[in-house]
Amino acid sequence: MSSYRQFKTVMLLSDLVKNTSTDLKKVSVTIQTTLVELKKLQDNPEVSIQYVQISYDEQLHKIQETRENILAALDMLEKKTLQKMRDTLTKLQASLKSDVDKCSTLGIELKQLRDAIQDISDQSEQELSFIASIKCKDNIQQFKNYLKKNFAELKSSITFDPNSEIMQYLSKLSGLAQSLTAVGNADQIIRIDGKSEYDVSIQGESTCHIRDICVLTSGQVLVVDSSNYKVKMLNQQYQLVSHCSVSDEPLGMCQITPSEVCVTVCAEVQFIKVNNNQLVKDRKL
Known part of the structure; x- marks a missing residue:
């Protein structure tokens, strides 16, 4: 037995065209809007890829700095040990x-x-x-x-009796970092469990007006103090560790790399980097 479909009505294409409104301009606008959205979806991952690469390169530099600091500390231990040996030799x-x-x-x-x-x-x-x-x-x-x-x-x-604790400690370490974290931009629900207040003023400042705030991936906190024309950096204990002045009242701040922000100052944009735990002004647009 052959199968067949039942249709309620049968219309000619010419009749369907007459009875249906076809607005190609509206369709064109819809297509254009869709293309814009697709372009955004395409651009966002590309920007993220560049951002991840920049952060990766910066962390490589930090690893090199950490290695150099460890070698410098070992050099200092060696110098102290050699000095003690020389003192002992002189005494004997x-x-x-x-x-x-x-x-x-x-x-x-x-x-x-x-x-x-x-x-x-x-x-x-x-x-x-x-x-x-x-x-x-x-x-x-x-x-x-x-x-x-x-x-x-x-x-x-x-x-000379070597300090075996140094080698034992180093051999137990899994790496130079305490942790490696991949920071994403997923939406999260934030719940406030408490509030603490910290003084970020510098000696001689009567008031501070915090216009904007930004937390770097390293845990350092940058705040824009519009009253005193300054950008200030706090450590993870929210203690003021560095600051730099800008030419006029700062209006806002945006992080562009893991260690760089741009600050709007009137009609200008001032770029500021974090270098060796200090704020350093960079280029200006």
């Missing part, structure tokens, strides 16, 4: 030289006494012989006592 050498001088002095005295004894041959000089004998015995005993006391020091040496 001074002590050993004193021992050598003492031995030399005792040797000279004993030789002088020996020569004096050899010159005493007359029995009439028994008293002198007795005195010389006592003096010799006394010097010999001094030498024996000195030798017994300083024998261990005569064989002193310098030893």
